[in-house]
Amino acid sequence: MVDKTTVTNAEPQVWCSGDWKTIPRKTVPYNGVEIVGTPVYDDNGKFVSADLKIVDCTYVPDGVASELHGLNVGDGWQEIPAAVVPTSPPSPDANFTVNGKLQLYHGSGSMLLGVDFSYGLTGQRHEELGFIFGFPTTIAVGAAASGGKPTKGR
Amino acid sequence: MAGSDIKLNFVNYSNDTNNSSIVIFQQNVAEDFGEIAVAWKVIQNCGRLDNHPFTYPMQFQVSAKDSYGNFTPQLTAYDGQAYEMIKDTSGDVLSIANTPACNAAEVEVRNSLQQGAIDACIFRDGKLLATKTNISPGQKAVFQFHPRIYIGVVSQITESQIMNSAIIQTINTELNLFGISSADIVMTGGGPGPGAMPFEFKLANINTM
Numbered sequence: 581m582v583d584k585t586t587v588t589n590a591e592p593q594v595w596c597s598g599d600w601k602t603i604p605r606k607t608v609p610y611n612g613v614e615i616v617g618t619p620v621y622d623d624n625g626k627f628v629s630a631d632l633k634i635v636d637c638t639y640v641p642d643g644v645a646s647e648l649h650g651l652n653v654g655d656g657w658q659e660i661p662a663a664v665v666p667t668s669p670p671s672p673d674a675n676f677t678v679n680g681k682l683q684l685y686h687g688s689g690s691m692l693l694g695v696d697f698s699y700g701l702t703g704q705r706h707e708e709l710g711f712i713f714g715f716p717t718t719i720a721v722g723a724a725a726s727g728g729k730p731t732k733g734r
Numbered sequence: 735m736a737g738s739d740i741k742l743n744f745v746n747y748s749n750d751t752n753n754s755s756i757v758i759f760q761q762n763v764a765e766d767f768g769e770i771a772v773a774w775k776v777i778q779n780c781g782r783l784d785n786h787p788f789t790y791p792m793q794f795q796v797s798a799k800d801s802y803g804n805f806t807p808q809l810t811a812y813d814g815q816a817y818e819m820i821k822d823t824s825g826d827v828l829s830i831a832n833t834p835a836c837n838a839a840e841v842e843v844r845n846s847l848q849q850g851a852i853d854a855c856i857f858r859d860g861k862l863l864a865t866k867t868n869i870s871p872g873q874k875a876v877f878q879f880h881p882r883i884y885i886g887v888v889s890q891i892t893e894s895q896i897m898n899s900a901i902i903q904t905i906n907t908e909l910n911l912f913g914i915s916s917a918d919i920v921m922t923g924g925g926p927g928p929g930a931m932p933f934e935f936k937l938a939n940i941n942t943m
Binding site for chain 1: 761763880882884903906907908909910911912913914917934935936937942943
């Protein structure tokens with residue numbers, strides 16, 4: 581069994597949609613979508629999976645987030661989960677406009693995150709397709725234990 | 735940005751009967767999104783089931799135009815470099831500046847002339863990709879591009895034409911090309927009458943680097 585918790589310190593990757601603004605707009609849509617991907621490696625520095633956080637800032641300047649944990653290459657396309665309001669019981673957050681799916685592909689030397697989703701205001705939906713960033717398939721164990729700040733996936 | 739060219743192939747599987755044109759452009763992320771953009775590539779007369787291969791080189795070139803209408807040669811630009819328009823004994827020339835760009839991910843074009851505004855132009859695959867006009871002496875243009883293209887259906891747009899925000903807002907499909915070496919861009923939808931559907935774009939037959 582692979583210990584997924586031993587090496588979790590490769591740099592997270594961050595992608596922002598093309599309409600992303602450093603300073604949010606003053607009215608809706610306040611901003612675009614940000615995806616943060618954190619890779620998980622085993623004891624030998626081999627890629628295991630990725631944890632993903634999808635932040636939608638269409639209706640909320642600080643964003644509404646959903647998370648997808650443990651995405652792996654063999655999983656195929658995975659639906660982006662809806663964000664939930666932390667009530668009891670939890671209910672879907674209507675401010676989360678992202679609708680679509682994610683998939684990890686095995687590229688040469690990296691695990692590529694493929695996207696196929698839309699987001700935004702009704703009637704002004706943005707479509708995002710393709711690969712947004714990649715994770716190294718292997719890392720040097722110990723050498724990457726920096727916990728560095730996220731890097732922008734371009 | 736160094737790297738191999740990306741081979742893309744537009745395929746028209748739509749039901750369009752209006753002989754619509756397809757525009758492809760990029761955003762200069764060093765500027766505010768959605769203000770203006772240049773129609774980098776316009777695919778015309780691509781009929782149903784036709785395809786249109788094209789190349790997206792990872793490198794781009796920079797040029798400048800002075801107030802006399804002279805264009806400098808196109809120089810391949812590298813992230814972090816700065817270029818400046820100066821007057822030498824031959825006239826106005828664009829050369830690499832001694833001081834690099836402020837941001838290592840950006841390319842700068844500075845107007846170091848004593849007098850006269852310049853236009854900074856970015857070219858990819860020989861076609862105009864972005865421009866900033868009327869840069870006064872002492873001012874600069876800043877360019878940065880992510881490996882992403884926008885694609886949409888338009889009418890009455892020509893290559894190299896500047897598109898305003900009203901047009902840009904109608905084009906909402908962003909293709910992220912990170913890690914891709916080749917892919918088909920498949921267009922569906924369109925058509926006449928009550929059964930017409932919105933145009934859609936998908937990536938297919940993707941090969942990664």
